[in-house]
Amino acid sequence: xxxxxxxxxxxxxxxxxxxxxxxxxxxxxxxxxxxxxxxxxxxxxxxxxxxxxxxxxxxxxxxxxxxxxxxxxxxxxxxxxxxxxxxxxxxxxxxxxxxxxxxxxxxxxxxxxxxxxxxxxxxxxxxxxxxxxxxxxxxxxxxxxxxxx
Amino acid sequence: xxxxxxxxxxxxxxxxxxxxxxxxxxxxxxxxxxxxxxxxxxxxxxxxxxxxxxxxxxxxxxxxxxxxxxxxxxxxxxxxxxxxxxxxxxxxxxxxxxxxxxxxxxxxxxxxxxxxxxxxxxxxxxxxxxxxxxxxxxxxxxxx
Numbered sequence: 001x002x003x004x005x006x007x008x009x010x011x012x013x014x015x016x017x018x019x020x021x022x023x024x025x026x027x028x029x030x031x032x033x034x035x036x037x038x039x040x041x042x043x044x045x046x047x048x049x050x051x052x053x054x055x056x057x058x059x060x061x062x063x064x065x066x067x068x069x070x071x072x073x074x075x076x077x078x079x080x081x082x083x084x085x086x087x088x089x090x091x092x093x094x095x096x097x098x099x100x101x102x103x104x105x106x107x108x109x110x111x112x113x114x115x116x117x118x119x120x121x122x123x124x125x126x127x128x129x130x131x132x133x134x135x136x137x138x139x140x141x142x143x144x145x146x147x148x149x
Numbered sequence: 150x151x152x153x154x155x156x157x158x159x160x161x162x163x164x165x166x167x168x169x170x171x172x173x174x175x176x177x178x179x180x181x182x183x184x185x186x187x188x189x190x191x192x193x194x195x196x197x198x199x200x201x202x203x204x205x206x207x208x209x210x211x212x213x214x215x216x217x218x219x220x221x222x223x224x225x226x227x228x229x230x231x232x233x234x235x236x237x238x239x240x241x242x243x244x245x246x247x248x249x250x251x252x253x254x255x256x257x258x259x260x261x262x263x264x265x266x267x268x269x270x271x272x273x274x275x276x277x278x279x280x281x282x283x284x285x286x287x288x289x290x291x292x293x
Contacts, residue, residue: 002168002171002172002174002175003171003174003175005175006171006174006175006178006179009175009178009179009182010178010181010182012182013178013181013182013183013184016182016185017185020185048187049183049185049186049187050186051179051183051186051189073179073183073189074179075178075179075182075183076182076183076186121185122185124257125181125184125185125257128181128184128257128260128261129178129181129182131261131264132174132177132178132181132264135174135264135265135267135268136174136178138268138272139170139171139174139268139271139272139275142271142272142275142276143167143271143275145275145279146275146278146279146282148279
């Protein structure tokens with residue numbers, strides 16, 4: 001049934017936006033991290049989304065309507081978390097233990113303003129998905145009321 | 150007889166519209182879930198316009214525009230007359246527009262308003278169905 005699959009779709013949106021929020025929080029927490037296991041400063045992470053497709057292979061030989069339904073994606077999927085390729089910010093701080101010979105420290109490539117904007121955007125998108133779930137719930141309950149009366 | 154009571158044309162139409170509305174909700178949820186997906190294109194269900202066309206075509210058929218057909222292969226004039234049962238909801242993807250640099254065309258405000266509109270429509274249709282059944286029940290109980 002359509003209404004129940006729309007719960008699942010909105011759920012995938014919720015978890016994707018939550019992961020995005022976690023990534024932003026991680027970036028903000030590491031805004032001053034100069035040492036990592038890979039060496040060098042912390043690199044800003046970002047999530048990559050792609051539409052989640054249902055299995056089209058089974059439905060391909062069926063009639064066009066079914067095929068069109070199969071091509072419609074079923075929510076969102078996180079492909080991965082990839083580091084931002086932008087270079088590190090060089091900050092002059094000769095007293096820092098990680099400073100190079102000239103007194104510059106390689107700081108993470110994080111712009112706190114960008115992270116804040118990303119956070120608000122993730123939070124709003126999360127709210128939109130919550131509204132979609134609440135609407136689906138009210139629709140399902142309303143349909144259930146048909147039997148009463 | 151009882152079959153006619155439970156499934157008249159109005160009920161069939163309302164049920165079909167409810168199915169289309171549920172599908173529309175699914176499609177809009179999918180648009181919202183993919184609001185930050187690069188390259189994603191929004192979709193929408195086309196049902197109301199098709200239904201309107203069919204209803205208009207039906208009322209038109211009794212008007213003067215009707216042309217006699219002497220062969221099955223003759224084409225009709227004006228709106229195509231389709232029976233209401235034939236109308237199916239159709240999912241249309243807007244492939245040729247772009248809202249942002251990442252080629253995504255989901256406008257969250259538009260989606261939210263469509264979602265609210267669709268929920269109200271669904272609830273109305275459910276209410277109509279409920280009314281129909283309670284009328285039937287009232288008739289069975291002889292109005293008591």
